[in-house]
Amino acid sequence: MSAALSMYLPVSIIGFAADEYGPGILALVSSALFVPAYLGAAMVTDSTLSSAAVVAVLCVSFALIGTATSCLFFCAMLTCAKLYPHSKLKSISAPVTAFGISTLWQSQLLAYIQKDSTINLPLTFNTYAILYTLTGIMAYFAARVVNRPDPKKSDTEIQNDDQEEIVIDPKMALVQALTTSARPWLLFLALLLTAGPLEMFLNNVASLALTLGDGIDTAVDASLQIGLFATFSSSSRLLVGIITSLAGSWAPPPVILALTLLITALVHFLFAIFSASTAYSPSTWFATLSIVNGWTYGSVFSLFPMIVLDAFGLAIFGSLWGGMVAAPALGEVAYGFIYGKVYDNGAVDSVGVLGSWGKVAQFVVGQCYGQQCFQLTFVVTAISMLAGGLLVLYVWKKS
Template sequence: MTGSDRQYESAIDKRDFDDNRPLLHDIDAGLNGTGEGRSRSDSRLSAIRTLDGSTDGLLNNVVEEIVERDRRKMAMEVMRVCSFVVGVISCLGAGSITAFSLYGPLFLTRLHYSQLQVNAVSIAAEVSMYLPVPLFGYLCDRYTPSPLALLSGLVFGGGYLLAAFAYRSGPPPDVGGEGWPFWVMVVAFVAIGTATSCMYLAAVTTCAKNFGRGQHKGIMLAVPIAGFGLSGMWQSQLGTYLLYERREDGSRGDVDVFRYFLFLALFLFCLGVIGTFGLRIVEEEEEKYIDEAVEELERSGLLEESEFFQPRSEVQAAYGTFSQAADGDVPDPELSLTLSEEERQAARLEKEREEEERRKKNWLLNFETRLFLQDQTMWWLALGFFLVTGPGEAYINNLGTIIQTLTPESYPPNAPPPAGLPSTHVSTIALTSTIARLLTGSLSDFFAPPATHLFPANLETGRRPSSSGSTANRPTLSRLAFLLPSALLLSLGYLLLSSPLPLQHPGLAHVTTALVGLGYGSAFSLVPIIISVVWGVENFGTNWGIVAMVPAAGAAMWGVVYSRGYQDATDGGNGSADGQCHGWRCYGFWAVGCTLSVWVAVVAWTLAWRAWRRRGVVV
């Protein structure tokens, strides 16, 4: 054997040959004279061809995997965008309760409800809209938004159908009528409020989880929330200019409440069905957030006392497969599994992995809920939200009667109120709140410093993020720098209403309505964004649901204060023959209280902001 042959043979590893073929098969055949047709050079050429073929197959597999990965990525992106569109459309319909002022005064004049009863209907809707939010958020986080969307469609349809026929039946028996009892209308609006919460939270949670840690998370949350505010505008305009009653002279009268409720029942039922199939959370994004949250907890040292995340040598695992792997058992080669046994083993391992991931997710979400409730700054944030949204909800629900209080008793009965039509004020609030939500969401994205997701329980070891190149050369503003001035604008609206000016110039009521819309919309846009930034998006539905309960208490409290002052002023000589109140006493003391409430909210939010800055939490 020549030296070159030895050099060539030493360059070939035995792994290049098939295990079942003898290494010297071709050489022996040539020496015996039976394989002269196949020379050593032919053998080398065949080996090279085989190597080239296997290389081509490997490259083809790599290309196919890349194409398949891109296809999956594109499909997830399409799903994310489509879910966002469906979420915005759902919010555009879900806020039908914000048009309550359109037909609220007709409950006074047509059904002969008292002001306390009208407020009881609106408060029932508000309480049922906000109190179940933590439960619905919990279901969204643990499962998917689709069941909530379907539930919202069914409950919306039933609630508005019941309200439509209760209104059509006429005044209740306790005021001399033959209609359905008052409690039927309350039950109908409890259903409407519950459905509102379901549809709104399903849509917003979908957008938050799909875009929660992107560069434009603020605007992606602000758009559906703004759509919720816009729903009252277009629905009130539709009721005013399409679904109206005709007077005897053929002119346009009040909204036809029966037809209006029937339209909402059918429309919102269809919207709920669409959301059932259209609201989807991209699973890879959710798994990524869960894993990142666990890593942050591990770095913070909060997992040291957790039995779930202790090493398996310390805690007996519930699954034998993982325990065997941990013990380092080496399988006996003689006990090799057949193909079917390997498939069953792989399926069992996959099932155990999924169970492990589910347990990890549930543990993490429950752990984050405890951290959220134990954090003092959450309570400051919720207190400010309570003091801001309560007066706002009461103002929106009682717009119709507030406008009438600014109308002199000597004013012609069929003439438009000097302070404007209720539908105009509803549209003003919808537009200004929408503008505020979009502006605060987009501007806070642009000016806010890079967010660092910190767990609030880790009070002493906050990490300030390093400035990236894109943010180092521009000024940064905290989201609280947008929230606090918005609240001050809201207080100016109530302060203007509490002054004597609106009585002398009723047109100033539009200014109050616009300021209330700006402050109210900013609060509902920035508070959920702040929650997602400070406490993360893994448990966003539950966290935001807990804070979103407080407007129910605020709306109930300030609604009762307004209705009591209104009724006392009516009984004290400010009422007219149709049961409506006129003058400053009908609303003045309530407006002063709302102004003070917003100022206290500013103080509470300032305290929360100071605490976050001390921890190094970037908001």
């Protein structure tokens, strides 16, 4: 929890720092946070401290790790955006894809180092301390080719009357964008409406899987669904960049995103209505939902920054996108609350559902079984996805 909160809360400050001082400084900050955090975690997990002290140190360590992760990610994204401003594939999709697949190769690295089924936490944390020391140094020197933004080059207007050059400061441009236009706020709302349901789904796959099948003996395999989600999420991050690069003006990012959200809304609605029917197995419905949600999740975090970059320019991209990243966190809380309320209300009727399955003896208090556990939730998320797509198209037309 501490890592998740610290990844979202300071992001607006991180984005502003990248715009103001250049992305290279974020690489140094990330190493300055990563290394002591992982070394501290390694020390306390192999110490004789009390449980309360260990938990306290780990909470602080993972809070630093969360902030360091955001710093390193923004360093990569801002550097790529400034190096390749005309290539969506290189500027946005490449760093977003790398971020998404980093856990895959790192887990394989740790498995190779440890070579047994027992997790050696001190070894794991010390390995990460060394890894991120090297990563931070490399990122800093890689980002040095990108200087602090020059407003004379990126934000210059020529007066029509006397051709006098007016230089617009990035901070002034940010204030102007936030106070004179509704577009940043509408994009924030659209991101909340679209990323929130996807975060909710990912956080509740395990409990949702138990509601289908007969809820017990033939429940949906939650680990398989998470694997499908992760695979299609990682794939879409890269493929969306390729598609936008090839499509050009024929299918700009807002159109691709709106179409993706429309399809996702349709799948959510069909899942809510027909997932408990006998026409297809519950596993088939759930797998379809996991695949579509995974693809959309990766697409959202690739296409939204492209839209922000196109709409507001490079000079304030870090600040604006950094502020918008808080939307998924808020959406996760809001839609998680909706899921929880619907699930708890549905649990009241679960005895009757288990009776129809012949499983009354296996009833667990608080566990929900049947379509009533999620139907209303996915009707709401379908409407939310549709509304988010329409907002994206509206902002695009106003740009």
